[in-house]
Structures are given as C-alpha cells and as structure tokens.
Amino acid sequence: xxxxxxxxxxxxxxxxxxxxxxxxxxxxxxxxxxxxxxxxxxxxxxxxxxxxxxxxxxxxxxxxxxxxxxxxxxxxxxxxxxxxxxxxxxxxxxxxxxxxxxxxxxxxxxxxxxxxxxxxxxxxxxxxxxxxxxxxxxxxxxxxxxxxxxxxxxxxxxxxxxxxxxxxxxxxxxxxxxxxxxxxxxxxxxxxxxxxxxxxxxxxxxxxxxxxxxxxxxxxxxxxxxxxxxxxxxxxxxxxxxxxxxxxxxxxxxxxxxxxxxxxxxxxxxxxxxxxxxxxxxxxxxxxxxxxxxxxxxxxxxxxxxxxxxxxxxxxxxxxxxxxxxxxxxxxxxxxxxxxxxxxxxxxxxxxxxxxxxxxxxxxxxxxxxxxxxxxxxxxxxxxxxxxxxxxxxxxxxxxxxxxxxxxxxxxxxxxxxxxxxxxxxxxxxxxxxxxxxxxxxxxxxxxx
Numbered sequence: 001x002x003x004x005x006x007x008x009x010x011x012x013x014x015x016x017x018x019x020x021x022x023x024x025x026x027x028x029x030x031x032x033x034x035x036x037x038x039x040x041x042x043x044x045x046x047x048x049x050x051x052x053x054x055x056x057x058x059x060x061x062x063x064x065x066x067x068x069x070x071x072x073x074x075x076x077x078x079x080x081x082x083x084x085x086x087x088x089x090x091x092x093x094x095x096x097x098x099x100x101x102x103x104x105x106x107x108x109x110x111x112x113x114x115x116x117x118x119x120x121x122x123x124x125x126x127x128x129x130x131x132x133x134x135x136x137x138x139x140x141x142x143x144x145x146x147x148x149x150x151x152x153x154x155x156x157x158x159x160x161x162x163x164x165x166x167x168x169x170x171x172x173x174x175x176x177x178x179x180x181x182x183x184x185x186x187x188x189x190x191x192x193x194x195x196x197x198x199x200x201x202x203x204x205x206x207x208x209x210x211x212x213x214x215x216x217x218x219x220x221x222x223x224x225x226x227x228x229x230x231x232x233x234x235x236x237x238x239x240x241x242x243x244x245x246x247x248x249x250x251x252x253x254x255x256x257x258x259x260x261x262x263x264x265x266x267x268x269x270x271x272x273x274x275x276x277x278x279x280x281x282x283x284x285x286x287x288x289x290x291x292x293x294x295x296x297x298x299x300x301x302x303x304x305x306x307x308x309x310x311x312x313x314x315x316x317x318x319x320x321x322x323x324x325x326x327x328x329x330x331x332x333x334x335x336x337x338x339x340x341x342x343x344x345x346x347x348x349x350x351x352x353x354x355x356x357x358x359x360x361x362x363x364x365x366x367x368x369x370x371x372x373x374x375x376x377x378x379x380x381x382x383x384x385x386x387x388x389x390x391x392x393x394x395x396x397x398x399x400x401x402x403x404x405x406x407x408x409x410x411x412x413x414x415x416x417x418x419x420x421x422x423x424x425x426x427x428x429x430x431x432x433x434x435x436x437x438x439x440x441x442x443x444x445x446x447x448x449x
Contacts, residue, residue: 003206005250006202006206006250007206009202009254010198010199010202010203010206013195013198013199013202013290014195014199016191016195016282016286017191017192017195017196017199019278020188020191020192020195020278020283020286021192023188023278023279024180024184024185024188024278024279024283025192026178027177027178027180027185028185028188028189028192030049030050030132030177030178031050031177031182031185032189034050035050035051035052035130035131036049036050036051036052037051037052038051038052038053038054038133043086043088043090043133043168043170044168046133047133047134047135047170048132048133048134049132049133050130050131050132050177051130051131051132051133051172052128052129052130053092053128053129053130053133053172054126054127054128055079055081055092055102055105055126055127055128055129056081056083056084056105056109056124056126057081057082057083057084057109058079058080058081058092058102058105058106058109059080059081059082059106059109059110059148059151059153059155059159060079060080060106060144060147060148060150060151060153061077061078061079061102061103061106061147061151062077062078062143062146062147062150063076063077063078064076064077064078064093064143073096074096075095075096076093076094076095076096076173077093077094077095077096077099077102078091078092078093078094078143078144078147078171079091079092079093079094079102079106080144080145080147080148082153082155082158082159082162087162088162088166088168088170089144089148089159089162089163089166089169090169090170090171090172091136091140091144091170091171091172092129092171092172092173092174093171093172093173093174093176094129094174095174095175098174098175101125101127102127104125105124105125105126105127107122108122108123108124108125109124110151110153110154112154129172129174130172130174130175131172131173131174131175131176131177132172132173132176132177132178132179133170133171133172134170134171134172134173135168135169135170135171136169136170136171140169140171141169144169145163179275180279180280181280184276184279184280184283185279187280187283187284187287188279188280188283190283190287191283191284191286191287191290194286194287194290194291195286195290198290198294215239216239216305216306217231217232217235217238217239217306217309217310218232218235218306219306220306220307220310220311221235221310225328225331226327226328226329226331226332226335227314227317227327227328227331229331229335230331230334230335230355230362230364231310231313231314231364233335233339233342234342234353234355234364237344237351237353238309238351238353238364238366239306241346241351241366242304242309242366245300245304245348245366245367246300246301246304248348249296249297249300250297252296253292253293253296253297254293256289256292256293256296257286257289257290257292257293258289260285260288260289260292261282261285261286261289262285263285264281264282264284264285264288265277265281265282265285267281268280268281268282303367304366304367309366312365312366312369312370313364313365313370315370316363316364316365316369316370316371316372317330317331317362317370317371317372319371320371320372320373320419321372321374327372329360330357330359330360330362330372330374331362333357333358333359333360334355334357334360334362336357336358337355337356337357337358341355341356341357341435342354342355343355343356343431343432343435345423345424345428345432347424349367350365350366350367350368351365351366351367352364352365352368353365354432354435356435356436356438356439358439359374359375359376360372360373360374360375361373361375361436361439363421371419371421372419373406373418373419374408375439375440375444377408377409377410377418378406378407378408378409378440378444379407379408379409379411379444379445380407380444380445380446380447381404381405381406381407381436381444381445381446381447382404382405382407382417382446382447382448382449383402383403383404383405383429383433383446383447383448383449384402384403384405384448384449385400385401385402385426386400386401386402386403386422387399387400388400388401400424401422401423401424402422402423402424402425402426402428402429403420403421403422403423403429404420404421404423404429404432404433405417405419405420405421406418406419406420406421433446
C-alpha cells in the first residue's frame, strides 16, 4: 500500500508536468530564444511570433484593462501606433507600470512644429516593445480608431486614409507571449523542469533504492569494534521505526503540497482569473510545494539516514564516556547482556533502545540523545513526574514526562545529574526501573520527587 501511494504521487507529478507543457510549452519554446526583431517584411509573416518592435509614433492612448470591474484603476493601456514606413496602424498594450516612456514618446511625437520656436524641440526616444504579434478583433479595431479620432493627431487625415486601405490589423502586448506574461512562463518552466527531475529521482529510488532492514545503518559500521556491534544489534529495530517515521513525514509533505496548490488555485478562482490557473497559479503552487517538500524531506533524511544515526549514537556514547577503552568495555558489557536485557521504547517522534549490562546501561536513540550510565559510579537515582506548559502561535499546550535522573558519587556539581532519561508514560518508566533494580538491587537510593 505504501509503495502504491508513492507511485500514485509520482504519477500525479508527471501528469502535472505534462499539463504545464500542454498549456504553456509552445509559448516557452518561443520565449526561451528571445524575441526576433521585426524586419521590413510583411506583418503577416511575423504573425504569432515573439518579436521586438520599435515604436516611433504613438498617436493616441486609451484604457484597455482595469484591475477591477468598477474601472477604478487602469491595469493596461493601449497605444495606437502609426507606422509610416510600413504604412499600417497597429497597437501596443503597455502595463501601467511601464507607461511613462510611451507617454513621453507620444508627447514628443505629437509636438506641434509651431511650438518648437517658443518651447524647443522635444527629443523623440523610441520605445521597444516585446511580445507576440497577434491579429486584432473587430471591437479592438473600433476602439483604436475611436481613440485616434478623440486624440485628433496632426496627421489624422493621413492615418484615416491608411485605415481605409488596411485589411490586416495587428497588436502587440508588451512582455506577453501568446497572452502569457514572461514571469508566468518562468514559473511554468521551473515547474516543468522540477517536476520532471522529481519524477526521475522518485522512479529510480523506487526501483533501486530499497534496502533490507538494518542495511542502511550497517553500511556505516565498517569496523568490528564492540561499539559498532552494539549499534548493529539495534539497527533492525531502529530502521523499522525509521521507515514508519519517514512514511508519516511523506504523508505530511503530500498533504502540505496539496493544500498549497489548492489555496493558490482558490485564490485564482476568487480573483476571477481562471485562464491564469494553469499558466501561473497552479505552477507556482507546485513549485512552492515541491521546493518545501524537497527541503523538508532532505531534513528528514539527514536526521534519520544511516550515517546520521551512527554518528549520533557514537557522539552520545563519547559524551558519556570520553575514553575509547571505556566505550569499548561498555559496549562489550551490553553485548554480553544481549537482547534479553534490551527494552525498546518508541513513539511517533523518537525511538529509544535501552540495554542494561551488568555495569553499563546504554540508551541508543534516533532523533534523541544517546547516552551511557555507569552503575558503579551511581550515588542515587531520582524519579519525577514533570508537567510542562508552553505556548506557541496556535495556543497553550501541556506535556507530561516521567524522568529518571542519575547522580554520580564523584560529580563536582551535586545538584546536577550525570544522565537524564525521559519516558512518555509512568508504565514505561516503571518497567525501566524494574529492569535496573534487577541489575543493582537496593544498593542505590531511589528518590521520588
């Protein structure tokens, strides 16, 4: 069942990549090489191509699109352009954020010659627009001619004469390819590439990445030391829990990704921009979900990978017993005790494996600190039911722990315990104390706080 879920998610990622290719793939192919400069040839030959066009003579301006239905704020302006060289009228649509150069050009192009003596000549700086050359609809042609008539440029008669003879009308929306904005294509491209890479990685991992229980940890236990043998004895139990933990984290990743995509698709629906869903909002959601998922999964792998587990166990043992000789002696004591004196305590968030040797008591952990207790140095043990209350952004929480503190005879700080073991229930804590009592009897005082 787990493998079927993984394959289903892989298939869904592949389907998403294919859908993005279908909806924006042809536009991406036009966009990647960059725009072609519009030559002197007929406009019909450049129809549907991604081109750059130099605007020299905009003769009018009108509001084309609004940010909301009540027309409070203009989003896109359209400028009818008289191209004297080609003897055509076309239009360029410009975002409100980019309209200043075009407004300046329109003012300069329409500057009356009789004003030049008094106010000086306006410098004409052509504006380059880049987008797909598309045919105008009838209503757009009418809007262009109405705007020209209202503006009443100096060469109106000449423009009207050109309009009467013109049969093919074209327009360019700046920074758009086939109606899709450049930044939207970037996210679509990223979504396609990232999804394709994830599909390949997941397929390879599913076909060739499966290992037997204990094999991942065993790979990093190359020597034959007692410490390596001890970790090896606990490895199958650890890896079984790791597989369950990783599967839970995968489910969390999948659910988080689905929520992110659904939220962005919902925003698109509420904004009334369904046409942008497959070219921007959903690709953006997929990119965010995949990036977050990859980062989170790498973090999970770094914590629960075989190398990390071995390193954490060795580090915890070394912190408890700095001497290599004592570490080996302690591991040998635990190996001699064997699985008969081994107790496994697991929860959703960690697994602890306790091994009580005749002298040394080990705690090997995943996602928690490993440690060793030297029973010959014990002065006393202290048990306590600890209730902790804390707050975070979602509210107030209370946690309960049952702890055993181990105090050594030769500790310089008598109030500070040498080791600290925590359990999630009183029964588990009691079972651990019972196993310890079997080893040391009543020779060490136990204080209950």
